[in-house]
Amino acid sequence: MRNIRLVLVGLRLQVKMLSRSSFNGILGILYPLFFATVAFFVFQAGAKDALPFAALGAAVMGIWSATSTSAGSAMQRERWHGTLELLVAAPSPFSLVMLPMTIAMSALGLYSMGATLLWGRVLFGIHVTVEHPLLFVLAVVVTVISIGLFGFLMAVSFVRYRASWALGNLFEYPVWLICGFLVTVDHFPEWVQKIAWTLAPYWGMNAIREAATGGTPLPDAGMCAALGLVYLSFGIAISDAMLNAARKRATLALT
C-alpha cells in the first residue's frame, strides 16, 4: 500500500513539474508535429495509400520519443538539481522513486499521439478509421504503460552514467526504425527483426494498427504488456546493483 502511495505521489509531483515548464511545454507541443509533418510529406510524395499507416506510426513515435529522451534527461535533471543524491539517500526503494518519472513522461506522450492524428487529419486530410475503438484504446494504454516501463528500465540502467541524457537520445531513432513505426520490419534482415521482438514498442505498434484496421490486436497487446512486466521486473532487480555501481564510481553528483 505504501509503495503504491509513493508511486502515486511521485507521479503527481512529476506531472506538476512538467506542467510548469513553459519552455519544455512548447517543445513538447511542437516536436511531435515536426516529426509527423516530415513523415506525412514523405508518404504523400511516394505512398499515399499508406498515409494512415504513417499517421499511426508517427503518433507512437511521439510516445516513444517523449519517453526515451526524457528517461535520460530526467536522470540528468535530478543530477543537475542535486536531488538525485537526496533520492538515493532516502530509505525508499530507488526503483519506486524512478518509476513515476518515466510513466509520467510516456503518459504525456499520449498528447503527441492525439496531436499527430489531429494534425494529419486537419492539414493533410488523413482519415484514420478505427474499426475496434475499445481494443484501440486498450492497445494505446498498454503501449503507453509498456513504453513507460521500458523508459524505467533505461533510467535505472543509466543511473551510474553522468552522460545519461546522451544514452537516452542514442536509443530514440534506432527504435523508430526497427519497431516498424514508419517502415515495416519485413524490410530489415532477420537479426534486426529478432531485436524488434524484444521491444515493447514493436508489439504495441502492431496492436494499435491491428485494432485500427479491424484485425486481432490482443496477441500483440499481450506481448507488449508481457514485455512491459519483464522490463519492470528486470529494472527492480538491477536497480540496487546499478545504484551501488554509481556509489562506487561516485557518479551520483555532477562533480
Add this chain to the structure above:
Amino acid sequence: MAVVEVRDLKRTYRTTTGVFRRRAMDVEAVRGVSFEIGQGELFGLLGPNGAGKTTTIKMLITLLIPTSGTAQVLGYDVVAEAREVRRRIGYVFGGDRGLYERLSAYDNLRYFAELYAVPPRDQKKRIAELLELVGLSGRERERVEGYSRGMRQRLHIARGLLHDPMVVFLDEPTIGVDPVGARELRAMIASLTDAGKTVLLTTHYMFEADDLCDRIAVINKGTIVAEGTPGDLKAIVADRTVIEIETFGVSEDTIERVRAADGVTSVSIEEREQAQVLLVQSPAGTELTQSLLSLLDGTSVGRVAAREPTLEDAYVALVGEA
C-alpha cells in the same frame, strides 16, 4: 556507545585524462580517517576545500562506498546496512541545489515526507511544525525558484528533519547565506542538540565551529590532523602570538619574504575590502613587528596589531603547516 564510529576510512576516486590516449589516475580524497561521535554531541569537521570533508560525510550517509575501512551509524554499517542507516539519518547540504525549483516548499516537503515514510496522517502536522521552526510559515505555497538563498537553506533543514532523524549531517549549511540568516541558522543548529540529536557539521567558518561544536576534527589532505574541543585546538597555538598587518596591494614575493623570515611560524592572508591583512604567527615573546615592517618596505601598510591566537589561528597553523 558511539553514535557514529569511523575506522580508518579511505576513499579513492579514479579520474581519466587525455582524449585519445586516456590515462587513469587515482586520487586519494580520504586517507584513513577515524573518529567517534557520542550521543547528543555536535561534532565539527573542519578543513579547506578538497580536504575530504564532503567525501567523508557522503560515505557516512551511504552515497559513496568507501574504498576501505568501516563506518557505523547507530550501530549499522553504512555499506551492508545502508537502508537502516538512511531511515535514521537526516542530510542537509549548503547551496542552491537539492530542491525542486518549480514546486512549492510544501510540495517539496510533501514528497520527501513520502520518501522517508512519514505516516500520511502525520505529514500535514509535521510539515507545519517544521515550517514554523525554520520560519517559512505562510510562504510554503510559493515556488522555490523565488526563494532567497537563506530561505532555501531553511527549507533544506526542514527537509532533513521531516522524519525526525536521530543523527543529522550538515554539510556547510551556512555557505553563501547573509550574516543575519547565518546567525539564525546557527541558532537552529544549536537547537538540534538541545532536542537530543547527534550532529556532524562541516564548515569553513571557524567562528561557527567555535560557537557550535562540542568537539572538532581538522581534516587536511584526507587525514585528520587534530581533534579535540575548541579549547584543546586553541591550546595548540597558545604559545604563539599573532601579528595582524593591514596592507594594500602586497605582492606574492613580499609575502614569501615574510613567510621565510626568522621567527615566523606561519602566514595567512585575509581579504578585507581593499586591504589584505597578513596574519603572522610567531612564538610568544618574539618581537617581530619591526623586522616585518622592514620586509614590507615599499608596500602600503595600514593598521598593525598583536593579539592572542584564536581557533582560526589554530586551524591555519594545523592546515598551513601540515
